Amino acid sequence: MLKDSGSKITHNVAQNLRRVRGERKLSLDGASQLTGVSKAMLGQIERGESSPTIATLWKIATGLQCSFSSFLGNTATTHANSQESSQETRDETSALQPQVELIADPNMQVLTLFPFDPLTSFEVFELVLSHHHEQHSTAHQAGVTERIHVISGVLSVMQNGQWETLKAGEQCVLAADKAHAYRDDAGETRFMAIIHYPQ
Structure with a gap:
């Protein structure tokens, strides 16, 4: 919740x-x-x-x-x-x-750093996964992309059925209009997600 x-x-x-x-x-x-x-x-x-x-x-x-x-x-x-x-x-x-707020599930926290701006079509979050939690996400609307930057820990990211492991300081770009997933491989992993919506 x-x-x-x-x-x-x-x-x-x-x-x-x-x-x-x-x-x-x-x-x-x-x-x-x-x-x-x-x-x-x-x-x-x-x-x-x-x-x-x-x-x-x-x-x-x-x-x-x-x-x-x-x-x-x-x-x-x-x-x-x-x-x-x-x-x-x-x-x-x-x-x-x-007015940004921290929201949390038992093994996942999401902090809104920058709410959606209709002029840029971006929103920015800081996420924390813990206890080796694996979070699956259904496809977002067509054209949505996520830019992931790992702040600390080890994050595995799944896209196109393949897992990629990212360490602190590493990043990737996800086509978020396809099913994708994140997994904490360090016990606790903190990362930034910059989400862009097509105009």
């Missing part, structure tokens, strides 16, 4: 999911079909009764074609609005940056 002080992230995810659904005029059934997350679970998340795992939130973001970080802020801008390039949009995006 996403862990946060005072359930702030749970509240923000609920608000943003409801907002995105409203903007797309999607029923819970429609959102479920797009995301692969059950109607019941989506309803619980919207009501703040359930906090999704990081993997589930990624599925929701991918299915609704939104950035991951767009669900975490109070007034986050979705990827659907990424074509907006006004100064007002830049100001709103910049205002989100001090």
Whole structure:
């Protein structure tokens, strides 16, 4: 589950999911079909009764074609609005940056360093995997790439069915519109992920 002080992230995810659904005029059934997350679970998340795992939130973001970080802020801008390039949009995006939060599953933590910026189509995270955890991710929307830089530990990255091992200071680029995975091979591994969405 996403862990946060005072359930702030749970509240923000609920608000943003409801907002995105409203903007797309999607029923819970429609959102479920797009995301692969059950109607019941989506309803619980919207009501703040359930906090999704990081993997589930990624599925929701991918299915609704939104950035991951767009669900975490109070007034986050979705990827659907990424074509907006006004100064007002830049100001709103910049205002989100001090509000970043740490979210965590038992063996995985994600810190938003820079929320999604519609002017650059990037978002930046610092992730920590522990206890040799292996995290699998379904394909993101077409054209999404991830640039991975290992800060400490040993990270194995899987793409195209092949594993590649990266040590501290090493990096790679993932085609994130295909299934991919990460594995901690050091007991604890910290790395940066820079995610770019196509415009």
